[in-house]
Amino acid sequence: xxxxxxxxxxxxxxxxxxxxxxxxxxxxxxxxxxxxxxxxxxxxxxxxxxxxxxxxxxxxxxxxxxxxxxxxxxxxxxxxxxxxxxxxxxxxxxxxxxxxxxxxxxxxxxxxxxxxxxxxxxxxxxxxxxxxxxxxxxxxxxxxxxxxxxxxxxxxxxxxxxxxxxxxxxxxxxxxxxxxxxxxxxxxxxxxxxxxxxxxxxxxxxxxxxxxxxxxxxxxxxxxxxxxxxxxxxxxxxxxxxxxxxxxxxxxxxxxxxxxxxxxxxxxxxxxx
Amino acid sequence: xxxxxxxxxxxxxxxxxxxxxxxxxxxxxxxxxxxxxxxxxxxxxxxxxxxxxxxxxxxxxxxxxxxxxxxxxxxxxxxxxxxxxxxxxxxxxxxxxxxxxxxxxxxxxxxxxxxxxxxxxxxxxxxxxxxxxxxxxxxxxxxxxxxxxxxxxxxxxxxxxxxxxxxxxxxxxxxxxxxxxxxxxxxxxxxxxxxxxxxxxxxxxxxxxxxxxxxxxxxxxxxxxxxxxxxxxxxxxxxxxxxxxxxxxxxxxxxxxxxxxxxxxxxxxxxxxxxxxxxxxxxxxxxxxxxxxxxxxxxxxxxxxxxxxxxxxxxxxxxxxxxxxxxxxxxxxxxxxxxxxxxxxxxxxxxxxxxxxxxxxxxxxxxx
Numbered sequence: 085x086x087x088x089x090x091x092x093x094x095x096x097x098x099x100x101x102x103x104x105x106x107x108x109x110x111x112x113x114x115x116x117x118x119x120x121x122x123x124x125x126x127x128x129x130x131x132x133x134x135x136x137x138x139x140x141x142x143x144x145x146x147x148x149x150x151x152x153x154x155x156x157x158x159x160x161x162x163x164x165x166x167x168x169x170x171x172x173x174x175x176x177x178x179x180x181x182x183x184x185x186x187x188x189x190x191x192x193x194x195x196x197x198x199x200x201x202x203x204x205x206x207x208x209x210x211x212x213x214x215x216x217x218x219x220x221x222x223x224x225x226x227x228x229x230x231x232x233x234x235x236x237x238x239x240x241x242x243x244x245x246x247x248x249x250x251x252x253x254x255x256x257x258x259x260x261x262x263x264x265x266x267x268x269x270x271x272x273x274x275x276x277x278x279x280x281x282x283x284x285x286x287x288x289x290x291x292x293x294x295x296x297x298x299x300x301x302x303x304x305x306x307x308x309x310x311x312x313x314x315x316x317x318x319x320x321x322x323x324x325x326x327x328x329x330x331x332x333x334x335x336x337x338x339x340x341x342x343x344x345x346x347x348x349x350x351x352x353x354x355x356x357x
Numbered sequence: 358x359x360x361x362x363x364x365x366x367x368x369x370x371x372x373x374x375x376x377x378x379x380x381x382x383x384x385x386x387x388x389x390x391x392x393x394x395x396x397x398x399x400x401x402x403x404x405x406x407x408x409x410x411x412x413x414x415x416x417x418x419x420x421x422x423x424x425x426x427x428x429x430x431x432x433x434x435x436x437x438x439x440x441x442x443x444x445x446x447x448x449x450x451x452x453x454x455x456x457x458x459x460x461x462x463x464x465x466x467x468x469x470x471x472x473x474x475x476x477x478x479x480x481x482x483x484x485x486x487x488x489x490x491x492x493x494x495x496x497x498x499x500x501x502x503x504x505x506x507x508x509x510x511x512x513x514x515x516x517x518x519x520x521x522x523x524x525x526x527x528x529x530x531x532x533x534x535x536x537x538x539x540x541x542x543x544x545x546x547x548x549x550x551x552x553x554x555x556x557x558x559x560x561x562x563x564x565x566x567x568x569x570x571x572x573x574x575x576x577x578x579x580x581x582x583x584x585x586x587x588x589x590x591x592x593x594x595x596x597x598x599x600x601x602x603x604x605x606x607x608x609x610x611x612x613x614x615x616x617x618x619x620x621x622x623x624x625x626x627x628x629x630x631x632x633x634x635x636x637x638x639x640x641x642x643x644x645x646x647x648x649x650x651x652x653x654x655x656x657x658x659x660x661x662x663x664x665x666x667x668x669x670x671x672x673x674x675x676x677x678x679x680x681x682x683x684x685x686x687x688x689x690x691x692x693x694x695x696x697x698x699x700x701x702x703x704x705x706x707x708x709x710x711x712x713x714x715x716x717x718x719x720x721x722x723x724x725x
Contacts (some may be wrong), residue, residue: 201599302588320443
């Protein structure tokens, strides 16, 4: 009885994911293992070895961006959860505010702000300093990732922090735990689920982005997303594009798997230990 | 109470946004139509064109699609989301959609004729075809004028900022000049980027000699350390804002940039440059062929062609536009250079797949 109700409740999503997730994934796999004429071929898979460098810098850039967002977001989310309700509401709105504008527009604006003659360099020049080159550097691309995805790190961490029962902290204090240990043995483990989903939500879009690197990297920094976009849009090589996407998906799956293992070990378990 | 007030304010805002386009007066009527636009009321027409490639009613211009619907009673499905000739080709080739009018570029028309993806255009149903100037008839991709009706003509040149560049340059070599290190922009797509090196080296842009393509690729590799960025439409912001000194781009777009930044200058390199024609064609998959002819004829109406030419800033192949005293670019030395200033030009041809994939491989090495 219960089983059939469950199946019924799941039906809409099952249909949705079959059409929009499973079938497209299948098409990607088919393209990755065929050539332009549609015959089975390993050509695209073998061509992947030329793109190791792109995968590597994509991973590196998005890892750095994820770490930076975490360093900014974690203390902020913690401090915010300790303020009164009204401040929390206003601050949360300020965090969300930039997300009301499209990511493409925000990134395009940053391209203009950071450009050679942009506002920042004009400010530097009026102060008598030499203008700096921002665009086309790894720093600009990582900055773009951090700027665009920071809210996705703050939100889940803040949510777990806000729900955390303060009496646990009081109890720990009563039992003689010092400040650092309260954080290490209580707050950190309890906030881990938020951190994990924050990391996932920042890392995944960062590792696959092409727009940010295209605009802020001046078309000179080729992440894996750029490479895939180029195969699809300019070179009309859907097969190689699909093969690259497939590897990217596997990469993301593996990193999520590792993250989740990490979460299981330090989540609830961490508290008991 | 407070909640109700905010709810009302929110509703009012949404309503205001929704009502805004309606309250603006639209420019959607063409006077003095020459053709006959009756008889197909209630049918639909599927047009596929490039983004921002038709006068669309913004800033008081004529809304061509609305005007066509009003004049004919035909409902137009207008798709301008296709980013490139290659993407358009892929969409049509897949057979997933039927399109009545497309606007491919020269080399793509050549390929589509070769692959029998286009049907013949019946010029007897397009009386306004008489306005197409002779120099745009019998072009290499359609020597008998059977498949295409020219819409726009463009040439590539070099845009530079006169406050950042010494003297008056006249050659592609400025894109390799170390003096402007980190101030040079380059094309972000392979064919255009290769052509800059090919012209400099005095090559034919349609050559099929792999050694020549290698030499051009070598030239682009040499340029790599001194360019600031590879761009397509980002070129507008970068040149308008004085962020870079020199960039190759399309002449019509230079005129748009010049209206924002007066320091920008333009020249056609002495070694020669690329010319392109975008033409209206009817794919084999077209369902409303009569309406497609009607649409092409409408696009060639004097008033419509003039509005499009003013809006797009590209050169027009339409004699009624070029000779119109009211046309703001009449005799413009960049769009319509006289014989003494006309650059040497080459069209891109559709290269055979082997050469295409060869230079695409070279391009991968250059950009990655």
